[in-house]
Amino acid sequence: MLSKREVFDGVPEEYLSHKERYENAIRNSVVAFSLVRKMQEEGKTSINNYRDVVGGLLGSSVLRDGSPLGLHYIMFMPAILNQANEEQQEKWLPRAWNCSIIGSYAQTELGHGTFIRGLETTATYDAATKQFVLHSPTLTAYKWWPGGLGQTANYCIVVAQLYTKGQCHGIHSFIIQVRDEETHMPLPGIKIGEIGAKLGLNAVNNGFLGFDNYRIPRTNMLMKHAQVLEDGTYVKSRHSKLNYGAMVFVRVVIVFDMVNYLSKAVTIATRFSAVRRQCQLKAGETECQILDYVTQQHKLFVSIAAAHAFRITANKLWLTFNEVNEQLVEGNLQRLPELHALACCLKAVTTADTAACVERCRLACGGHGYMMSSSLPLTYGLVTAACTYEGENTVLLLQTARFLVKTYQQLDSKALTPTVAYLKTAAAERFCVGWSNTTEGIIRGFQVVAMRVIIMSTFNEEVQEMSRTVSPQLKEVLHQLVDLYCTYWALEKLSDLLLYTPISQKEVESLRLRYEETLTNLRPNAVGLVDAFDLRDEMLQSTLGSYDGRVYERLMEEAMKSPLNAEPMLQSTLGSYDGRVYERLMEEAMKSPLNAEPVNYTFHKYLKPFMQGKL
Ligand SMILES: CC/C=C\C/C=C\C/C=C\C/C=C\CCCCC(=O)SCCNC(=O)CCNC(=O)[C@H](O)C(C)(C)COP(=O)(O)OP(=O)(O)OC[C@H]1O[C@@H](n2cnc3c(N)ncnc32)[C@H](O)[C@@H]1OP(=O)(O)O
Numbered sequence: 127m128l129s130k131r132e133v134f135d136g137v138p139e140e141y142l143s144h145k146e147r148y149e150n151a152i153r154n155s156v157v158a159f160s161l162v163r164k165m166q167e168e169g170k171t172s173i174n175n176y177r178d179v180v181g182g183l184l185g186s187s188v189l190r191d192g193s194p195l196g197l198h199y200i201m202f203m204p205a206i207l208n209q210a211n212e213e214q215q216e217k218w219l220p221r222a223w224n225c226s227i228i229g230s231y232a233q234t235e236l237g238h239g240t241f242i243r244g245l246e247t248t249a250t251y252d253a254a255t256k257q258f259v260l261h262s263p264t265l266t267a268y269k270w271w272p273g274g275l276g277q278t279a280n281y282c283i284v285v286a287q288l289y290t291k292g293q294c295h296g297i298h299s300f301i302i303q304v305r306d307e308e309t310h311m312p313l314p315g316i317k318i319g320e321i322g323a324k325l326g327l328n329a330v331n332n333g334f335l336g337f338d339n340y341r342i343p344r345t346n347m348l349m350k351h352a353q354v355l356e357d358g359t360y361v362k363s364r365h366s367k368l369n370y371g372a373m374v375f376v377r378v379v380i381v382f383d384m385v386n387y388l389s390k391a392v393t394i395a396t397r398f399s400a401v402r403r404q405c406q407l408k409a410g411e412t413e414c415q416i417l418d419y420v421t422q423q424h425k426l427f428v429s430i431a432a433a434h435a436f437r438i439t440a441n442k443l444w445l446t447f448n449e450v451n452e453q454l455v456e457g458n459l460q461r462l463p464e465l466h467a468l469a470c471c472l473k474a475v476t477t478a479d480t481a482a483c484v485e486r487c488r489l490a491c492g493g494h495g496y497m498m499s500s501s502l503p504l505t506y507g508l509v510t511a512a513c514t515y516e517g518e519n520t521v522l523l524l525q526t527a528r529f530l531v532k533t534y535q536q537l538d539s540k541a542l543t544p545t546v547a548y549l550k551t552a553a554a555e556r557f558c559v560g561w562s563n564t565t566e567g568i569i570r571g572f573q574v575v576a577m578r579v580i581i582m583s584t585f586n587e588e589v590q591e592m593s594r595t596v597s598p599q600l601k602e603v604l605h606q607l608v609d610l611y612c613t614y615w616a617l618e619k620l621s622d623l624l625l626y627t628p629i630s631q632k633e634v635e636s637l638r639l640r641y642e643e644t645l646t647n648l649r650p651n652a653v654g655l656v657d658a659f660d661l662r663d664e665m666l667q668s669t670l671g672s673y674d675g676r677v678y679e680r681l682m683e684e685a686m687k688s689p690l691n692a693e694p695m696l697q698s699t700l701g702s703y704d705g706r707v708y709e710r711l712m713e714e715a716m717k718s719p720l721n722a723e724p725v726n727y728t729f730h731k732y733l734k735p736f737m738q739g740k741l
């Protein structure tokens with residue numbers, strides 16, 4: 127059995143080289159995911175409900191900057207579950223589930239990420255040999271970004287343009303072996319490596335992948351929805367977008383991820399704000415806690431409310447996802463567009479808001495928030511990536527807008543699906559006959575705004591659920607959070623409300639007062655509210671947010687761990703670009719020390735024994 131997490135001579139991750147960071151990540155990941163395998167063996171997690179277990183690990187302090195094995199669970203396995211037929215699932219799922227193969231998900235290319243109908247990788251069917259020929263016709267056709275593909279995965283799901291009998295049938299998914307299972311060497315016809323250092327997630331080992339007329343069996347096309355028969359006949363799917371299912375799943379999971387990161391950041395910043403004393407409210411008094419400043423409360427408290435709002439929303443979205451997928455199994459595709467629009471909208475909104483809130487938490491901690499040891503910069507790097515991956519936010523909001531416009535156009539001719547039923551009511555109250563400075567009044571106002579601009583989504587507060595299951599005291603605080611969240615956004619989006627609702631100047635002024643009252647009302651419970659997230663110090667990994675409040679002692683302890691305090695300069699910088707983007711990106715990637723060797727030693731020492739169940 128492996129010893130617990132090894133670090134280089136006690137040097138924290140921040141001081142490791144790019145290569146050492148990867149080697150450390152492999153060591154930590156095989157230990158962490160050996161635990162998942164143990165839970166599988168004991169029946170404590172299953173192939174249909176491992177989200178919480180894996181999600182908890184991927185957000186934990188052990189894998190704090192991601193894992194080379196993350197995509198295996200996040201997309202490789204869900205893609206097989208979602209797009210492989212029964213025979214293919216029987217062949218591949220057991221090996222993926224016990225990690226005797228490690229997979230990734232290769233869709234994005236150097237030249238295309240958003241416009242997936244424009245992907246260039248081709249899969250051409252050869253009926254004579256009953257094989258598909260995978261090929262990357264240009265440099266921009268190289269797969270670029272797949273997590274774990276650089277040095278770790280030996281299989282991946284590849285999304286390519288399918289050609290058979292001379293005709294292109296659009297993008298489809300294929301399961302492809304890219305490395306030898308014994309030697310881990312890239313297979314002939316495969317060009318593979320890692321793409322280099324990034325803003326964050328530097329333990330994920332994102333890779334590139336090029337094909338040179340690489341042949342795979344016909345049965346390696348995932349054929350749950352569409353098929354290619356032995357003679358090359360193409361059988362199309364019931365719905366052209368069923369192949370996009372893996373992306374919908376991850377967008378839903380990302381909303382849960384944002385809850386975890388936002389809770390962590392606001393816990394750190396709120397606890398630090400209770401410890402930090404700076405300046406005086408009145409001359410001659412002792413310095414006050416910075417948490418007592420209304421400006422500090424304005425920065426932080428809405429993040430506490432947002433963490434709860436996102437958690438409630440994530441749970442509701444997960445229920446919708448499972449409902450719609452059960453209907454898909456029965457052949458009922460009616461709610462697929464709504465699920466797609468909802469997943470797009472909530473992934474975009476929660477990632478953008480979380481990135482903004484985490485940055486605000488950092489700013490609220492002054493210079494100490496800028497220290498890596500606070501864990502706030504690392505958290506920001508993780509959440510800001512989510513605004514881009516799994517669908518760039520702008521593009522996903524446009525998808526939601528497209529769905530809402532279509533829904534509005536069919537308002538009188540088609541029954542509305544549950545999450546847009548409010549449009550009927552908002553349409554009836556075309557100009558929102560009255561305004562009230564209550565939670566319900568604000569929600570109704572936004573429904574009217576949404577109705578009028580058809581691009582705002584609204585959220586359903588689960589207030590009724592809270593009144594059934596919580597004590598009067600807790601209900602009062604949760605209502606304060608609901609009030610805070612609504613009045614905050616009413617004030618943030620005041621221009622829309624002024625444009626589309628009859629809110630008066632007087633009501634805006636009282637809304638402002640109400641907002642400040644709510645901040646004051648929440649102040650006594652602020653630390654208790656973040657303590658309620660129940661995030662252990664090991665999870666927070668933060669000098670500022672530890673439960674015992676020993677901020678300064680911890681800052682100094684961490685500072686003394688820097689090798690710079692023990693020896694002279696270590697650092698070097700990279701060159702800049704001359705405008706030849708794709709060639710330069712590839713040249714930079716090839717500078718990675720990880721690409722200097724075909725197989726990193728951690729494969730033979732850790733990964734292979736892990737995959738063979740010998741750990
Ligand atoms: C189990 C794990 C547990 C815990 C994990 C813990 C943490 C996990 C958290 C984070 C994850 C970590 C790492 C993430 C790794 C990220 C991996 C990636 O990034 S993979 C690559 C992702 N790439 C994308 O998302 C590409 C974005 N682009 C698109 O999706 C599409 O191009 C588009 C923008 C949707 C447009 O598609 P297209 O051009 O084909 O379609 P149209 O716009 O013309 O619309 C036509 C029609 O189709 C409908 N539609 C589009 N997409 C879907 C869909 N997915 N489902 C259903 N329907 C869809 C659209 O609504 C239109 O319908 P119509 O209006 O015609 O009725």
Ligand SMILES: Cc1cc2nc3c(=O)[nH]c(=O)nc-3n(C[C@H](O)[C@H](O)[C@H](O)COP(=O)(O)OP(=O)(O)OC[C@H]3O[C@@H](n4cnc5c(N)ncnc54)[C@H](O)[C@@H]3O)c2cc1C
Nearest residue numbers: 231232233234238239240271272273511514515516517518
């Ligand atoms: C950390 C990380 C991990 C990733 N992991 C994976 C992975 O494992 N597998 C994988 O396949 N991919 C992965 N990706 C790739 C990711 O899915 C793409 O980066 C994403 O889909 C965006 O595509 P792009 O980068 O090509 O940007 P582009 O599509 O080129 O978009 C660039 C910008 O152009 C604008 N834009 C583009 N299209 C439109 C439009 N229609 N309307 C308006 N504006 C538009 C937007 O401002 C957008 O930000 C990862 C990315 C990151 C950052």
